[in-house]
Amino acid sequence: MSERVAVRKTYKLYIGGKFPRSESGRSYLVQDANVSLASRKDARDAVVAARAAVKGWAGATAYNRGQILYRVAEMLEGRREQFVALGATADEVDAAIDRWVWYAGWSDKLAQVYGGANPVAGPYFNLSAPEPTGVVAVVAPERPALLGLVSVIAPAIVSGNTVVVAASPAEPLAAITLAEVLATSDLPGGVVNVLTGRIGETAPTLAAHMDVNAVDLTGVADAELAAELEVKAAENLKRVLRPAPADHDWFADPGVTRMTALLETKTVWHPKGV
Amino acid sequence: MRRLPAMTATATSARSDLSELGRSETALRTFLHGLPGVDQVGAEQRAAQLGTRSIKTTAKAQAIDLAIRMVDLTTLEGADTPGKVRALAAKALRPDPADPSCPHVGAVCVYPAMVPYVAEVLRGSAVHLASVATAFPSGQAPLEVKLADTRAAVAAGADEIDMVINRGAFLAGRYQEVYDEIVATKEACGDAHLKVILETGELATYDNVRRASWLAMLAGGDFIKTSTGKVPVAATPPVTLVMLEAVRDFRAATGRQVGVKPAGGIRTTKDAIKYLVMVNETVGPDWLDPDWFRFGASSLLNDLLMQRTKLTTGVYAGPDYFTLD
Numbered sequence: 001m002s003e004r005v006a007v008r009k010t011y012k013l014y015i016g017g018k019f020p021r022s023e024s025g026r027s028y029l030v031q032d033a034n035v036s037l038a039s040r041k042d043a044r045d046a047v048v049a050a051r052a053a054v055k056g057w058a059g060a061t062a063y064n065r066g067q068i069l070y071r072v073a074e075m076l077e078g079r080r081e082q083f084v085a086l087g088a089t090a091d092e093v094d095a096a097i098d099r100w101v102w103y104a105g106w107s108d109k110l111a112q113v114y115g116g117a118n119p120v121a122g123p124y125f126n127l128s129a130p131e132p133t134g135v136v137a138v139v140a141p142e143r144p145a146l147l148g149l150v151s152v153i154a155p156a157i158v159s160g161n162t163v164v165v166a167a168s169p170a171e172p173l174a175a176i177t178l179a180e181v182l183a184t185s186d187l188p189g190g191v192v193n194v195l196t197g198r199i200g201e202t203a204p205t206l207a208a209h210m211d212v213n214a215v216d217l218t219g220v221a222d223a224e225l226a227a228e229l230e231v232k233a234a235e236n237l238k239r240v241l242r243p244a245p246a247d248h249d250w251f252a253d254p255g256v257t258r259m260t261a262l263l264e265t266k267t268v269w270h271p272k273g274v
Numbered sequence: 275m276r277r278l279p280a281m282t283a284t285a286t287s288a289r290s291d292l293s294e295l296g297r298s299e300t301a302l303r304t305f306l307h308g309l310p311g312v313d314q315v316g317a318e319q320r321a322a323q324l325g326t327r328s329i330k331t332t333a334k335a336q337a338i339d340l341a342i343r344m345v346d347l348t349t350l351e352g353a354d355t356p357g358k359v360r361a362l363a364a365k366a367l368r369p370d371p372a373d374p375s376c377p378h379v380g381a382v383c384v385y386p387a388m389v390p391y392v393a394e395v396l397r398g399s400a401v402h403l404a405s406v407a408t409a410f411p412s413g414q415a416p417l418e419v420k421l422a423d424t425r426a427a428v429a430a431g432a433d434e435i436d437m438v439i440n441r442g443a444f445l446a447g448r449y450q451e452v453y454d455e456i457v458a459t460k461e462a463c464g465d466a467h468l469k470v471i472l473e474t475g476e477l478a479t480y481d482n483v484r485r486a487s488w489l490a491m492l493a494g495g496d497f498i499k500t501s502t503g504k505v506p507v508a509a510t511p512p513v514t515l516v517m518l519e520a521v522r523d524f525r526a527a528t529g530r531q532v533g534v535k536p537a538g539g540i541r542t543t544k545d546a547i548k549y550l551v552m553v554n555e556t557v558g559p560d561w562l563d564p565d566w567f568r569f570g571a572s573s574l575l576n577d578l579l580m581q582r583t584k585l586t587t588g589v590y591a592g593p594d595y596f597t598l599d
Contacts, residue, residue: 044590051592211592235589 011035011172013042013196014179016049017189022197031087035172038197043164043205046193050135050162051211053190058132058160062108069104069158072185073097079181086173088146095251096150103154106259110159114260118267125270130263132160133239134213137206139199141219145171147250149178152218155258157191164193164212166203168219172196200225207232214239214262221246292528295492296457299450306449306488312480312516321511324555325548331585334547338582339377341546341574342369343564346404346535348383348572349599350411350503356391359384362599363395370579370596373586379575380564381434385410386427393431404469405432408459411473411502413438417455424462434467435459438502439486441476449489456493469497469535472517475507480516487520497533499570508538509570514549518556531560537570543581546574572599 010027012019013036021027024039036042057065076083076097083093115129136156141148145168156163167175179194195202199220207215207229215233220226220243233240241261295301329337347366349359363382370376381402382392389405396403405427409415415423424435437459443451460468470490474483490498498517501508514536521532534553540546546569553561561567580591 047590205590208589209592210589210595232589236592 009033011176011196013038013046014176014183014192014194015042015046015190016052016193017183019179019183026197028197030170030172033173035176035196038166038195038202040201040205042195042197043202044209046164046195047135047137047206047209047211049190050164050193053162053188054132054134054160056188057157057162057191060160062111065158065160066104066107068186069100069107069154072182072187073100073104075181075185076100076178079177082177083146083174086177087171088144088174091251092144092147096147099147099150099254100154102254103158103259106256107158110259110263114263115265120269123272125272126267127270128265128267130159130260131266133262133264134161135211136161136163136214136216136262137203137209137212138163138165138216139203139219140165140167140175141244141248141250142168142170142221144250146174146178148219149175151250151254152216152258153178153192155254156216156262159259159263161214161262162191162193164195164206166195166197166199166206166219169196169198203229204232207238208235210236212238214241216241216262218244292492296450296453299448302449302453302489302492303447306485309481309484309488312484314480314512317480317512317515321515321552324515324552325511327548327551329547329551335582335585337547337550338543338578338585340562341543341550341569342578342582343377343380344568345379345575345578346381346383346537346568346570347379347575348503348537348570349388350383350385350406354385354388356388358599359388359391360395361597363392363401365575365597365599366401367396367399369575370582373583376579376582380568383434383436383570386423386430386432389427389430389432402434402467403432404434404436405430406436406438406471406502407432408437408455410436410438410471411504413440414442417458420455421458421462424459428462428464428466432466434469434497435463436469436471436499438471438473439490441473444482444486444489445477453489453493456490456495460494467496468494469499469533470495471499471502471537473502473505474500474509474513474517475505480512483513483516484520487517488524491520491524491530491532495532497535497568499535499537501536501538501570503538503570509536509540511548511552515552515556518553518561521561522557531566533566533568534561535568535570540569540571541573542577543574546578 012021022036022038023041026037027034028037080093118126120126138152140152175194182192215238217226226243295305366379366382378401381404383404386405407424407427408420440452472486477483487498517534525531576596583591
């Protein structure tokens, strides 16, 4: 009997619910594993997939979105050991799972807390309701790879946005493993798309893309690049979330600002009956 | 004697009596069934191979502009209104209002009832006005009705007519009937160009596509068109390849050049460029012109415009910035 040879995994991108290699065919080595090096075209394909998913995801009921996000947390729980083996601390994995559950709980409460009836001087009902912004391009924080990623993805998708996220270039394995969790959690394909590779390559394409509605620059450490991305985003007035400070504590209570920053308020006037 | 390739042999022997074929059902059948069979695997493989070419930068920019000029901007919905087709015609004239260097499309293609409204907008421009006719899309109507349909469309201002062949008759082997209908429609067209829709999705085999192509050309069609866009299977690269080979062989046999129009299912710039590569490689640059090759499409135009904008601005464009119809 010859000795068994282990089957090694290639960490591919996650676009539109599938795991394609980079269109460019490139990859780079991380922790002895091959990881796809995403190109501008991969970024474009990811935006197309994210845009296609908006209608179904934003149109799903808040209850349904919440159930799917809880399911993601359940699946994460089952993969605790795997994330630890990839280098995350047990505390970080626990915090990431708890955070996912916390955001999942918000899905059917956002509209209650941030929408409502407005008092107006006339015979009208005046109602405001928060709606998702659309396609959000996110640069995930470099570290902690898993908790940071969860902390930027969950608040964006809970309200019905879809995201294209550029994962931490130094620690992309957790991001692709999270994508495997998402792919097996009833989350519709295209709601979350994960690109691995150089931020300097994918982020400018995403920031300039006319079909992206908001950019979250949380993980952009280079101030010059951040400024360039903001300029590109201004072209079609994308909503911009500024980079997080270097000493940001990802374990602290995240607050609601990440969710509310990616909402649009729709207000309707309705004549009152007699 | 040296054996000529089958196609050339057929074409050469056919040259003298091609015009006589329409006079008898037997002669037509003998000729059409004498055409060499299509190698299905070969055609599909060739079409797939031609789809792998990489067209970039300046070549891509040229291809996109050419493809825009080749678009038959189409709306064939029961819900078409005068307002909608007027808007479409305006878009045909200036597809990208933000960029004056963007060429106009080849034609606007509508139902006969909508022709007068489009004609108002297109008057004096180089954009053609195509109208489907002959009881589109099924073609299941008496001949008099089909001819009246055609005459009405021409009278209303259409200078191109997209007719459908009688697939029922074709599949039943009544080639003479199909031939006579095309001849009659061509006559009803007068000066208008006649495009003959084969509806290849209903013809079942490539052999039938080749036969229908020859039949349409023999009967006097100026263009052969793949599909109505109303059945599940529309234009595919192998079908278009078979039709391109047919027009090439027909010109070799008769000296008359016939155009080709794939229609339905072509939605992206990438697809369109694959077709252009196929045209260039199969029939040559003579056909790389809106007079000889068209795309029947509606959503394709927006994708071409977005790609064009990407090339000129360097930034990926979004559908929010282009009109829906």
